[in-house]
Each structure stands twice: as structure tokens, then as C-alpha cells.
Amino acid sequence: MGENQPVLEVQAITRRYPGVTAVDGVDLALFAGEVHALLGENGAGKSTLIKMIGGALRRDGGRILLHGQEVDFRSPADALAAGIAVIYQELVLCPHLSVAENVLMGHLPQTPTMAVDWPTTRRLVATLLDQLGVTLPLEVPVARLSTAQQQMVEIAKALSRDSRVLVLDEPSAALGRRDLEHLFAVIRRLRERGVAIVYISHRLEEVFEIADRVTVLKDGALVGAWPIADVTMHGLVRAMTGRDLGMLAAPETTVGQPLKLEVRRLGRRGVFADVSLRLHAGDVVGIAGLVGSGRTEVLRAIFGADQPDAGEVLVDGEPVRFRSPAQALRHGLGLLPEDRKTQGLLLGRALRENLSLASLGRFSRFGLLQLGEEERAVRGFIQSLNIATRGPSQSVVTLSGGNQQKVVLARWLARRCRILLFDEPTRGVDVGAKEEIYRLIHELAEQGAAILVVSSELKELFAICQRIHVMREGRLVGEYAGESLREDRVAEAMLIGGASDGDAAVVAG
Amino acid sequence: MGMQRSLPAERILGRGHPRVDAREILTKYGTVIALLLLVVVASFASPRFLSPVNLMNVLRQTAIVGVLGIGMTFVILTAGIDLSVGATLALSAVLLAGTLDATGNIWLAMAAALLVGAFVGLANGLGVTLGRVQPFVMTLGMLGIARSLAFLYTKGEPIPVLEMDFLKLGIGYLWRIPVPSIVFLALLAVAAFALHYTRFGRSVYAVGSNEEAARLSGISVGRDKVLVYVISGLTAAAGAILYTAQFAAAPAIAGEGYELDAIAAVVVGGTSLFGGQGGVVGTFIGALIIGILSNALNLMGVSPFAQPLAKGALIILAVLLVGRGRRS
Ligand SMILES: Nc1ncnc2c1ncn2[C@@H]1O[C@H](COP(=O)(O)OP(=O)(O)OP(=O)(O)O)[C@@H](O)[C@H]1O
Ligand SMILES: [Mg+2]
Numbered sequence: 001m002g003e004n005q006p007v008l009e010v011q012a013i014t015r016r017y018p019g020v021t022a023v024d025g026v027d028l029a030l031f032a033g034e035v036h037a038l039l040g041e042n043g044a045g046k047s048t049l050i051k052m053i054g055g056a057l058r059r060d061g062g063r064i065l066l067h068g069q070e071v072d073f074r075s076p077a078d079a080l081a082a083g084i085a086v087i088y089q090e091l092v093l094c095p096h097l098s099v100a101e102n103v104l105m106g107h108l109p110q111t112p113t114m115a116v117d118w119p120t121t122r123r124l125v126a127t128l129l130d131q132l133g134v135t136l137p138l139e140v141p142v143a144r145l146s147t148a149q150q151q152m153v154e155i156a157k158a159l160s161r162d163s164r165v166l167v168l169d170e171p172s173a174a175l176g177r178r179d180l181e182h183l184f185a186v187i188r189r190l191r192e193r194g195v196a197i198v199y200i201s202h203r204l205e206e207v208f209e210i211a212d213r214v215t216v217l218k219d220g221a222l223v224g225a226w227p228i229a230d231v232t233m234h235g236l237v238r239a240m241t242g243r244d245l246g247m248l249a250a251p252e253t254t255v256g257q258p259l260k261l262e263v264r265r266l267g268r269r270g271v272f273a274d275v276s277l278r279l280h281a282g283d284v285v286g287i288a289g290l291v292g293s294g295r296t297e298v299l300r301a302i303f304g305a306d307q308p309d310a311g312e313v314l315v316d317g318e319p320v321r322f323r324s325p326a327q328a329l330r331h332g333l334g335l336l337p338e339d340r341k342t343q344g345l346l347l348g349r350a351l352r353e354n355l356s357l358a359s360l361g362r363f364s365r366f367g368l369l370q371l372g373e374e375e376r377a378v379r380g381f382i383q384s385l386n387i388a389t390r391g392p393s394q395s396v397v398t399l400s401g402g403n404q405q406k407v408v409l410a411r412w413l414a415r416r417c418r419i420l421l422f423d424e425p426t427r428g429v430d431v432g433a434k435e436e437i438y439r440l441i442h443e444l445a446e447q448g449a450a451i452l453v454v455s456s457e458l459k460e461l462f463a464i465c466q467r468i469h470v471m472r473e474g475r476l477v478g479e480y481a482g483e484s485l486r487e488d489r490v491a492e493a494m495l496i497g498g499a500s501d502g503d504a505a506v507v508a509g
Numbered sequence: 510m511g512m513q514r515s516l517p518a519e520r521i522l523g524r525g526h527p528r529v530d531a532r533e534i535l536t537k538y539g540t541v542i543a544l545l546l547l548v549v550v551a552s553f554a555s556p557r558f559l560s561p562v563n564l565m566n567v568l569r570q571t572a573i574v575g576v577l578g579i580g581m582t583f584v585i586l587t588a589g590i591d592l593s594v595g596a597t598l599a600l601s602a603v604l605l606a607g608t609l610d611a612t613g614n615i616w617l618a619m620a621a622a623l624l625v626g627a628f629v630g631l632a633n634g635l636g637v638t639l640g641r642v643q644p645f646v647m648t649l650g651m652l653g654i655a656r657s658l659a660f661l662y663t664k665g666e667p668i669p670v671l672e673m674d675f676l677k678l679g680i681g682y683l684w685r686i687p688v689p690s691i692v693f694l695a696l697l698a699v700a701a702f703a704l705h706y707t708r709f710g711r712s713v714y715a716v717g718s719n720e721e722a723a724r725l726s727g728i729s730v731g732r733d734k735v736l737v738y739v740i741s742g743l744t745a746a747a748g749a750i751l752y753t754a755q756f757a758a759a760p761a762i763a764g765e766g767y768e769l770d771a772i773a774a775v776v777v778g779g780t781s782l783f784g785g786q787g788g789v790v791g792t793f794i795g796a797l798i799i800g801i802l803s804n805a806l807n808l809m810g811v812s813p814f815a816q817p818l819a820k821g822a823l824i825i826l827a828v829l830l831v832g833r834g835r836r837s
């Protein structure tokens with residue numbers, strides 16, 4: 001990209017919060033037809049920066065130029081009208097309204113009598129979706145769509161305003177590989193049409209795949225901006241974290257350890273069936289599969305969050321039947337849920353309360369809280385997980401997405417469970433912290449915990465698991481360990497089921 | 510580009526002098542500021558307002574609604590609501606008076622009142638949890654039931670209470686402070702302690718903040734919800750004791766409309782109707798604000814017809830003030 005004028009230029013933009021400068025004099029130039037990756041650790045200020053660009057947040061200093069003209073957006077509606085659409089980390093659709101209504105939200109075509117003009121609406125939306133190359137049911141409430149589909153609705157909504165700048169805040173955090181390919185196809189199409197795209201992600205491979213230029217932030221300030229060809233993976237990691245990261249190998253396979261968790265032919269009608277698993281102390285076992293293959297539901301059923309209607313669960317060899325998560329906790333189980341906003345966080349409450357929520361027993365005596373003990377433990381986790389925060393009393397709603405994830409993860413580490421069920425444990429977490437979390441998982445396994453991990457990132461499973469099950473359409477279709485534990489095989493099984501020639505042979509522990 | 514700057518330390522300190530955040534102050538101290546403003550205005554409006562006798566009056570009058578507000582705070586913190594407290598007060602009061610009449614035993618009578626309150630709360634709690642009835646609907650139904658039972662029990666005639674030892678609870682003084690106010694403050698201290706220093710208190714906030722997250726973290730959501738309604742029933746019964754002792758009678762219409770005053774005290778005190786935010790200290794201030802306002806309006810001779818108008822306007826204003834800060 002070159003000497004031509006940027007579509008959007010941000011100069012020395014700043015945003016302060018009490019006690020922290022979230023964005024500190026950052027410059028950013030965006031050109032038509034480029035995909036611009038925005039990188040940085042959790043809490044580096046990425047979301048804050050784009051919220052200011054999108055008119056959702058006031059800035060404390062600096063300028064924003066659109067086509068060379070200074071602009072001052074007072075609301076997201078202003079920015080949208082000027083051609084800047086932002087898709088936030090948390091999607092903001094109206095769950096009960098239809099796809100068509102959501103896409104044209106705020107400017108639904110009307111008949112002369114002020115009623116909604118449905119034929120025109122449908123036609124417009126169909127055209128927009130067509131341009132994106134996606135097919136979606138127009139009449140269905142968006143609550144019934146998958147995350148990937150909801151994202152497409154958001155993008156279509158952005159395009160309906162003919163946006164020249166599209167900002168995507170961690171769009172891939174909740175997507176599996178196949179949905180991601182689809183998203184990339186849409187992004188490339190938009191790039192060809194001259195849209196400038198900002199792409200935020202913690203997965204660096206993606207950045208090399210899709211981006212033309214990258215900008216790196218650290219502690220709210222600009223580190224630098226480069227064409228993608230001029231940087232390496234290592235260079236980016238160093239720019240973001242200020243250090244080099246080592247590589248992790250999955251822990252040794254455990255032999256002769258006691259069986260901690262056994263799942264026998266577990267099933268839940270219409271969701272999954274015939275799921276059998278064995279976890280020994282020290283095992284880190286993965287479940288790979290596409291989004292919607294039933295992985296999350298298996299974890300929930302084991303934990304008693306949903307009731308299975310077939311099969312049984314054995315903990316330490318004893319059959320158990322959990323009617324509630326509270327019972328599962330008493331037997332030493334813990335579940336890190338997949339969606340931190342709806343299932344994990346007490347949003348308006350302090351970090352401290354969020355972190356100790358599952359360990360109130362440990363932090364109280366005769367029903368009285370031992371605040372000192374709690375404080376020590378909380379500070380320990382803030383340090384070991386490198387949570388960017390002003391302190392234990394900061395409300396979690398004001399933490400960055402990745403730091404919120406660290407807090408819910410720490411909740412389960414604090415609980416010291418013997419059997420841990422992790423659903424997307426590092427969603428939205430930066431590379432440095434990811435490594436730290438993997439290390440903690442290994443440590444827990446070494447101390448005798450049994451850990452079952454669901455992740456949409458195959459790379460993650462391969463970094464931490466000795467054994468990987470593949471789930472497809474509600475069934476386990478293969479188990480890979482030792483020699484057979486290869487990324488190509490697992491990926492293939494996820495898409496088309498396990499190979500038939502005994503290739504997916506079980507090498508059970 | 511490619512420059513490196515901003516040391517973390519410099520960033521944490523926020524560079525230069527830290528801004529005083531007006532919004533934060535409003536959120537935190539909005540209700541206190543409102544209370545102080547009200548006191549200033551009231552003392553200018555009526556010279557009698559600041560007289561010790563009058564202040565003691567305000568305290569006494571605040572006690573009953575304040576006590577109801579304590580239980581209400583627990584319920585609202587879990588994102589529930591209890592519309593039945595006024596009626597529960599009446600039912601507890603008439604049974605208290607009846608028991609006292611029959612046995613002459615003060616302790617037995619008070620125990621009966623508390624038992625009834627706890628029982629009504631239990632019924633509310635079970636309806637909300639096991640029955641999955643919306644708190645608004647469940648307690649609205651209970652309002653009707655309890656009030657009606659009170660009428661049936663008294664057959665429409667107030668039951669007089671003449672036991673002097675008992676009446677001291679309502680009209681007596683301890684260390685020159687009205688006894689009802691002492692009861693109120695004592696209960697307030699217990700409640701504040703429970704909310705901030707016990708495991709149960711933590712659970713209450715967690716349930717109100719995100720019920721599903723609390724459940725998945727092993728909190729017994731159902732049990733805690735039942736408990737908050739029982740607490741609300743108990744504070745309604747405590748309110749009944751104070752009421753009967755203060756008015757020397759237990760009419761079936763006792764406490765009519767008190768549920769709204771209690772809710773107002775909680776909300777003016779900064780507790781969110783969506784749950785998970787607030788506390789009893791706010792409710793204390795909220796109750797004082799409402800008590801002082803009624804008192805000042807009376808002193809100024811404002812017509813009883815216009816008083817609800819002033820109260821209503823004040824509630825909306827206070828919530829606007831607090832909400833403005835919180836939204837940010
Ligand atoms: N309302 C707020 N009050 C106080 N601090 C805030 C608020 N919003 C954000 N912050 C702080 O600003 C900093 C930057 O947050 P931001 O959400 O921009 O990070 P991010 O780069 O998007 O991180 P992530 O990768 O985890 O999403 C964080 O330290 C965060 O705690
Ligand atoms: Mg972010």
C-alpha cells in the first residue's frame with residue numbers, strides 16, 4: 001500500500017480510565033482495500049481503540065480523519081452513517097428479531113403508511129447476503145443461529161450501510177476452522193471491493209494468512225506498524241510481549257495412574273449419543289470437533305449442568321449421578337464454560353468475587369469469609385496469570401476480554417479440582433498468557449489432576465493433550481494417541497469421520 | 510513508526526495528575542449527597558426540623574419501613590422482588606396480638622409473629638424456585654392471601670394490645686434513642702455483616718449478578734433464593750412487632766402500602782432492581798431520605814394529597830442521579 005491517502009487516519013488518540021491509560025497517543029492509518037491486523041496482549045488497548053473509532057467511546061485526546069476530514073462521532077450511529085462499521089468482541093444483535101430485521105436494523109424500508117415494507121426488506125437482505133456468498137434463513141430469529149452465522153448477520157448489517165471501513169474485534173475467537181475459512185472468503189471479497197478492514201486476533205497464523213499490514217500495541221501505546229511481508233511470527237510475538245516464547249510439548253503419557261473419570265455410553269437425546277471416555281490421574285485428553293458437534297454438551301452432561309438420559313459417569317470408580325453442578329463440585333469436578341459472558345462472569349462484581357466464587361468453602365470458616373486468605377490467593381493468580389488489572393477490587397466488566405477469560409479460568413484453578421473440564425480455555429487470551437495457561441494445565445496434570453479439554457483450535461489440543469478424541473455429529477468417531485496423533489488425521493476425522501481401516505485405532509491409556 | 514515508548518509505571522500512574530472522576534463520585538456517594546441536600550433544604554424550610562424531638566420522631570418513623578427494607582434488599586439483590594411484606598406485616602401483627610391476648614406471654618407472641626413471617630417467606634421462596642413463578646407474581650398473590658387472612662382472623666376489628674412491657678418496644682427509649690431505631694440499626698448491622706463477611710452474602714450477590722454462572726460455580730441457587738425470601742418474611746415480622754408496639758393495636762390494614770415504601774428505600778439507596786449491585790447501607794440512607802421527606806412535608810403543612818407527588822418525584826430523581834453515574 002502506498003502513498004495514496006488513507007481512508008481513515010487516527011492521530012495521537014488517547015483514552016484514560018481512572019488509574020490506567022488504556023490508549024496512549026496511538027496513530028493508525030487505514031487504506032482502501034487492505035486488511036490491517038491490530039495486535040497486542042490482553043489489555044493492550046485494542047478494543048478501546050476501535051470503540052473510539054466506532055463512536056462507542058469518547059476519546060480524551062487526538063484526532064480521527066476520514067478521507068482527510070476531521071470527524072467527531074458522538075455515537076455508533078454517527079460512525080455508521082459515515083461508513084465505519086464495527087463488529088465488537090461481544091455481538092450486539094437483537095436475539096428475538098429475524099435475520100432480515102437485524103440486517104436492516106435502524107433503516108428498515110417502509111411503505112408509505114409507515115409499516116415495514118417486507119418484500120423490499122427481503123429482497124435487500126437477500127442481495128446483501130448474496131454478495132457475501134452466504135445463505136441464511138431470513139425469517140429465523142438470530143438467537144437460533146450459530147455464532148458464525150450471527151457474525152455473518154453482523155457483517156451484512158455493516159454492509160447494508162455501504163461501509164468503507166469494517167472493524168472486526170476478535171471475530172475468530174469463537175469460530176472453528178471451517179467457519180473461519182468462510183469468514184476469510186468474505187473478508188477477501190470485501191477487500192476486493194475496496195473496503196478497509198481492521199482485523200483483531202490473538203491467533204498469529206491467521207494474521208499471516210489474511211492481513212496485508214499489522215499494527216502492534218503494547219500497554220496502550222503504539223509499538224509499530226509494518227507490511228506483513230516485513231515481519232516474522234517471532235518478531236510479532238516479541239513486539240507484543242517484549243520477550244521470546246518457548247515451545248511447549250505435550251506432557252508424557254501417564255501409565256499406571258488410577259482411573260479418575262470414566263464415562264460409559266453417555267447420551268442425551270438429540271444432542272449426543274454413546275460417548276465413552278476414560279481419564280486417569282495426570283491425563284490431559286482433548287475432544288476435537290466442529291462447532292456444534294456436541295462437545296460442549298458432553299462436558300455439561302458430565303458436570304450435571306444438563307441431565308444425560310443414557311449411560312453413566314464414574315468418578316474414582318464410583319458411579320455418580322449429578323443432579324446439579326454443586327454435587328459435581330463436591331466430587332472434585334470443575335467446568336470452565338464456553339461463554340464467559342453468559343455462563344462465567346459476574347459482570348458488575350469485583351475481580352476478587354469472580355475469582356473465588358467456586359472456592360467459597362476454601363475461603364470461609366463456619367460460613368465467615370476469610371478475606372485475608374482470599375486476597376492472598378487472588379493476588380497470586382493476578383500475578384501468575386499476568387492479569388492486567390488495577391487490583392482485586394476492579395469490576396470485571398472493565399477488564400479486557402482476554403483478562404476476563406483469565407479470571408474465569410483462575411476460578412477453577414483456585415478450586416483445586418481433581419477432574420477439570422475445560423471448554424475453550426484460552427478463548428481470546430494472548431499468546432504469552434496462553435503459554436502460561438498451558439504450563440499451568442501441565443502442572444495440574446503432574447499433580448494428579450485429570451483434565452478434559454474442548455477446543456476449536458487444533459493447535460491448542462496438540463500443545464497440551466496426550467490423547468485426542470474426535471467428535472462428529474454427536475458421536476466420538478476416533479481416538480488418537482501416540483503414533484496416530486497427527487494433525488492431518490484429526491482434522492480429517494473432524495470433517496468426514498474417522499478412517500475406517502483401523503487407522504483411528506485406540507491406544508487407550 | 511516503530512517507536513517504543515510508555516513505561517508501564519508511567520502508564521499506571523496515568524501521567525500527570527489523576528482526573529477526579531465526577532461520575533464515580535456520583536455513583537458512590539450520590540445517595541449520601543442527596544440525603545445531605547435534603548437535610549439542608551428541610552432545615553431551612555422549617556425551623557422545627559432540626560429540633561431533637563423532631564429528629565427522634567423521624568428516626569422512629571423510619572424504623573418500620575427501614576426494617577422491611579433490609580429484607581427487601583436481600584431479595585432485590587438476587588434480582589427478585591417481594592410485594593407481600595406489607596401484608597405479611599399485617600398477618601404477623603394480628604397473630605401476635607391474638608397470641609398475646611390468649612396467653613399474655615410476650616415472648617410467645619413475638620415468636621408467633623416471626624414464625625408466621627418466616628413461613629410466608631418460605632412459601633414465597635418455594636413458589637419462586639420450585640414453582641418457577643415470577644417473584645412479582647408470586648409475591649403479589651401472597652400479598653392478597655396474607656392480607657385476606659389478616660382480615661379473616663380479626664373479622665375486621667383491630668386487636669388492641671395493652672401489655673405495657675411490650676409497648677415499650679415501640680415507644681420506649683434506650684440511651685435517649687427510640688427503641689425501634691435501635692432495633693433497626695441492630696438488624697442493619699447484622700445484615701451488612703452477613704452481606705459482606707459471610708459466604709451466604711457472596712452467594713446473594715453472585716446469584717443476582719449472573720444466576721447461571723453462580724449455578725455452574727456450585728452455588729446452591731435455589732436454597733439461597735428461598736433464604737432471601739425467608740429473611741424478607743422475618744423482617745416483615747420484625748416490622749410487625751414494632752408496629753404493634755408503636756400503635757398499641759393490630760389492625761388488619763396494618764402496613765398497607767409499606768411494600769412500596771420499602772422498595773423505594775432500597776432503590777433510592779442505590780440497589781439495582783436487576784440484582785447484584787447495592788447493599789443495606791444504601792437502604793438505610795434511602796429509608797432516611799424517604800422518612801425525612803415525609804417529615805419535612807408534614808412540618809411545612811403540605812397537603813397529604815400532594816405528598817405522594819413529592820415522594821414520587823424524589824424517587825425518580827434519586828434513581829436518575831445514581832443511574833447516570835453507573836451507566837457511564
Ligand atoms: N470502563 C473501564 N474502566 C476502567 N478500565 C478500563 C475500562 N475499559 C477498559 N479498561 C482497561 O483498559 C485497558 C485496555 O482494555 P482493552 O479492552 O482495550 O484491551 P484489549 O487490547 O482489547 O484486550 P483483549 O485482547 O483482552 O481483548 C485494560 O487494562 C482494561 O482493564
Ligand atoms: Mg479486546
